[in-house]
Amino acid sequence: MTPQPLPLPATASATVVSLRSRAFGRRGGMAMQRGSRRVALRPRYGTGPVVAEVGYLWCGAPDAPTVIVQGGISACRDVVSLEEGEPAGWWQELVGAGRAIDLECCRVLSIDWLAPESLGVGAVSSEDQADALAALLEELGIGRAHAFIGSSYGAMVALAFAARHPQAVDRLVLLAGAHRPHPLATAQRSVQRSIVRLGQQSGNVDEALALARQLAMTTYRGSEEFARRFEHAPELRDGRFRFPVEDYLDHAGKRFVERFDAERFLALSESIDLHDVAPEQVAVPATLIGFPSDRLVPLADLCELQRRLRGVATLEVVDSPYGHDAFLKETRKLAPLLRAALA
Amino acid sequence: MTPQPLPLPATASATVVSLRSRAFGRRGGMAMQRGSRRVALRPRYGTGPVVAEVGYLWCGAPDAPTVIVQGGISACRDVVSLEEGEPAGWWQELVGAGRAIDLECCRVLSIDWLAPESLGVGAVSSEDQADALAALLEELGIGRAHAFIGSSYGAMVALAFAARHPQAVDRLVLLAGAHRPHPLATAQRSVQRSIVRLGQQSGNVDEALALARQLAMTTYRGSEEFARRFEHAPELRDGRFRFPVEDYLDHAGKRFVERFDAERFLALSESIDLHDVAPEQVAVPATLIGFPSDRLVPLADLCELQRRLRGVATLEVVDSPYGHDAFLKETRKLAPLLRAALA
Numbered sequence: 196m197t198p199q200p201l202p203l204p205a206t207a208s209a210t211v212v213s214l215r216s217r218a219f220g221r222r223g224g225m226a227m228q229r230g231s232r233r234v235a236l237r238p239r240y241g242t243g244p245v246v247a248e249v250g251y252l253w254c255g256a257p258d259a260p261t262v263i264v265q266g267g268i269s270a271c272r273d274v275v276s277l278e279e280g281e282p283a284g285w286w287q288e289l290v291g292a293g294r295a296i297d298l299e300c301c302r303v304l305s306i307d308w309l310a311p312e313s314l315g316v317g318a319v320s321s322e323d324q325a326d327a328l329a330a331l332l333e334e335l336g337i338g339r340a341h342a343f344i345g346s347s348y349g350a351m352v353a354l355a356f357a358a359r360h361p362q363a364v365d366r367l368v369l370l371a372g373a374h375r376p377h378p379l380a381t382a383q384r385s386v387q388r389s390i391v392r393l394g395q396q397s398g399n400v401d402e403a404l405a406l407a408r409q410l411a412m413t414t415y416r417g418s419e420e421f422a423r424r425f426e427h428a429p430e431l432r433d434g435r436f437r438f439p440v441e442d443y444l445d446h447a448g449k450r451f452v453e454r455f456d457a458e459r460f461l462a463l464s465e466s467i468d469l470h471d472v473a474p475e476q477v478a479v480p481a482t483l484i485g486f487p488s489d490r491l492v493p494l495a496d497l498c499e500l501q502r503r504l505r506g507v508a509t510l511e512v513v514d515s516p517y518g519h520d521a522f523l524k525e526t527r528k529l530a531p532l533l534r535a536a537l538a
Numbered sequence: 539m540t541p542q543p544l545p546l547p548a549t550a551s552a553t554v555v556s557l558r559s560r561a562f563g564r565r566g567g568m569a570m571q572r573g574s575r576r577v578a579l580r581p582r583y584g585t586g587p588v589v590a591e592v593g594y595l596w597c598g599a600p601d602a603p604t605v606i607v608q609g610g611i612s613a614c615r616d617v618v619s620l621e622e623g624e625p626a627g628w629w630q631e632l633v634g635a636g637r638a639i640d641l642e643c644c645r646v647l648s649i650d651w652l653a654p655e656s657l658g659v660g661a662v663s664s665e666d667q668a669d670a671l672a673a674l675l676e677e678l679g680i681g682r683a684h685a686f687i688g689s690s691y692g693a694m695v696a697l698a699f700a701a702r703h704p705q706a707v708d709r710l711v712l713l714a715g716a717h718r719p720h721p722l723a724t725a726q727r728s729v730q731r732s733i734v735r736l737g738q739q740s741g742n743v744d745e746a747l748a749l750a751r752q753l754a755m756t757t758y759r760g761s762e763e764f765a766r767r768f769e770h771a772p773e774l775r776d777g778r779f780r781f782p783v784e785d786y787l788d789h790a791g792k793r794f795v796e797r798f799d800a801e802r803f804l805a806l807s808e809s810i811d812l813h814d815v816a817p818e819q820v821a822v823p824a825t826l827i828g829f830p831s832d833r834l835v836p837l838a839d840l841c842e843l844q845r846r847l848r849g850v851a852t853l854e855v856v857d858s859p860y861g862h863d864a865f866l867k868e869t870r871k872l873a874p875l876l877r878a879a880l881a
Binding site: 317318375377378379381382383385386389390393394396397398399402403406409410412413416418421422424425426428429434435436438439440441444465468469471490493 | 725729814
């Protein structure tokens with residue numbers, strides 16, 4: 196994973212450097228690659244071209260058009276799992292044979308987000324992620340994706356991708372993500388990062404990362420959902436009052452620490468706040484999907500994005516009690532919208 | 539401030555115990571007492587009656603009706619300052635001769651919130667604050683207040699007061715506070731308290747308390763307000779990106795640490811979450827004032843409170859970009875509503 200400065204001319208910054216596939220499977224007419232490739236890019240906050248290893252999943256009908264699917268900062272390339280007995284992918288209900296993102300008609304491509312250490316830089320940008328995806332498309336011989344479906348940070352990266360590589364994608368589908376973060380959401384993430392940094396200083400990284408995640412959960416989930424699930428009296432436990440929502444938050448914090456790293460969290464959280472793409476630079480047709488209960492990415496910001504995009508853009512508003520996480524929870528309501536956008 | 543168990547019969551739990559006034563002033567026909575009294579009460583989470591010292595301010599036209607005014611957990615009794623050269627009170631623009639709460643026609647009474655240590659208990663309730671106020675009314679010979687104007691936690695205490703001491707108040711004015719906390723707000727405060735407790739464990743109390751306050755600020759202020767004030771690009775400073783909102787949050791956190799104590803914060807924050815008054819128990823007429831941009835106390839909760847109160851209740855909805863803090867910021871819009879409620 197060590198970055199290697201590469202003496203490439205600027206025009207070759209997306210050139211394939213090496214190929215190492217870790218997995219290749221075939222199940223009932225589906226092809227699956229789960230591997231990594233080394234790609235060259237020029238990080239926004241770097242001093243020149245570097246080579247980075249990108250972990251990816253590419254699966255679906257062989258030779259079918261490719262659809263890029265990217266989620267939030269804590270999502271990985273495992274959008275879907277095709278192996279029995281493996282944990283489900285993070286969008287398992289929407290991706291598969293006959294599902295909204297139909298693996299009999301398309302192939303899904305997704306990457307693990309790059310972190311600054313793999314680029315040899317201090318900060319990673321949504322543009323870096325976009326450039327890595329563009330380089331990977333070329334490396335895999337895809338050339339042009341049928342669509343880029345991005346949710347949350349994935350939507351930000353999709354916009355950066357369309358602004359920088361308009362020839363590489365036919366259509367955008369952007370869920371709960373916009374051209375810039377809302378300043379209130381930046382404030383909330385800033386506090387999360389400060390909690391983690393305080394934990395690093397005082398040797399309580401795990402506890403601090405768990406608390407940052409607890410705070411994040413209060414911004415992801417809907418207000419109505421909290422009201423419905425946690426409206427009960429507190430219990431006196433271990434000498435202090437415990438409120439019903441605290442067990443939920445504790446659990447979410449601990450689970451996150453088991454699967455996530457503090458430095459990676461700091462970098463990807465910051466990357467959201469550094470994101471800033473002028474919608475006027477994006478001419479690729481787009482379907483925007485927003486949720487009125489999303490307090491992290493207010494619907495007003497998607498309205499502004501729609502108004503300012505240079506290409507044709509439609510905005511679909513999906514009612515949900517689940518706030519920002521509606522992109523993960525409202526699979527039934529999202530399915531027809533995704534089908535229509537991909538048709 | 540050491541609590542003293544007092545062998546009083548239950549019926550005498552509001553008996554005056556002693557009197558020590560620290561200040562008495564008179565300015566242009568106004569009387570001012572800023573002192574403390576010892577009052578007896580039975581704390582909700584205690585085992586029997588105790589005596590606690592209550593710091594209070596009582597000022598206005600001599601012999602005029604008394605209006606109790608209480609603010610949020612970080613507010614003190616200094617609703618208004620009548621001395622030249624002293625810092626302004628937290629509702630200075632609304633309280634004074636000729637102002638909405640007109641000190642030529644009434645006297646304002648306000649207390650410093652009780653903390654658990656002054657009651658010898660582990661947790662303090664909104665009922666305890668209400669009982670202390672009721673005991674103080676009796677101690678000062680007021681008997682019955684013309685109104686109880688409570689904002690935020692102060693509104694919760696006002697409801698507890700009206701439920702427990704209906705004979706002691708003619709009218710309630712409740713701003714941005716309801717019969718119970720919203721579970722999402724409880725979640726946000728729970729994370730704040732966990733930050734402070736983690737800081738206490740690791741010897742970083744001040745930094746942790748400042749971070750908890752930063753988080754609180756993200757819940758107090760309006761989303762629109764953040765968008766308008768902090769929509770600028772970050773600066774690279776001291777080796778990392780600084781977002782404009784971070785300077786604001788840092789400043790707010792540091793200022794809070796200078797004037798507030800971690801234990802007091804933990805107790806009063808928890809007291810909000812322990813608050814639970816059945817509106818059906820409150821027959822005192824009430825004016826509710828809510829702000830659609832208040833994410834901490836959603837307007838829907840004030841609608842529910844209005845519907846369930848036993849007495850006549852009106853709900854005034856005040857548009858504001860300032861969120862929960864509109865009760866502090868929208869003095870011009872609040873003035874006529876307060877005048878009408880007190881008339």
